[in-house]
Amino acid sequence: MEAAADTRKAVEAVNRERKLAQTAAAASLVGVEARWLEAVAKNREIEAACEALEARVGDVQAGLPAQCGPSRGIVSARVTHDSGEAARAARVRVHCFRQGQPEGITV
Numbered sequence: 001m002e003a004a005a006d007t008r009k010a011v012e013a014v015n016r017e018r019k020l021a022q023t024a025a026a027a028s029l030v031g032v033e034a035r036w037l038e039a040v041a042k043n044r045e046i047e048a049a050c051e052a053l054e055a056r057v058g059d060v061q062a063g064l065p066a067q068c069g070p071s072r073g074i075v076s077a078r079v080t081h082d083s084g085e086a087a088r089a090a091r092v093r094v095h096c097f098r099q100g101q102p103e104g105i106t107v
Helices: 002-062 064-068
Strands: 076-082 091-098 101-106
Touching: none
Parallel strands: none
Antiparallel strands: 076 091, 091 101
16 A cells, blocks of 8 residues: 555656646747747748849849940949848849949939
8 A cells, every 4th residue: 555655656746847847848938939930920021021122123124224225335234232121121223334334323
């Protein structure tokens, strides 16, 4: 009988320790999940900003002949961009080159 009582106490002690460990782990998991959700949201914002910027770059490239065409003595152009916190803050800059000298045009 005493052996059964000792076994029961040992089982209860193990169960208490397991419950405490799981409770502590749950708090850690909640924090990890929150950081993961923030990262996913930030990635979605970045993807949307990139898509908007790529569309803007495409629009700028489509308009390059008028802005940097041979009639202006321009021989080549390079499109660059600087992105801010959001896509609406992104700026696209067209650099037109005339005889090796850059002439920057902000679009």
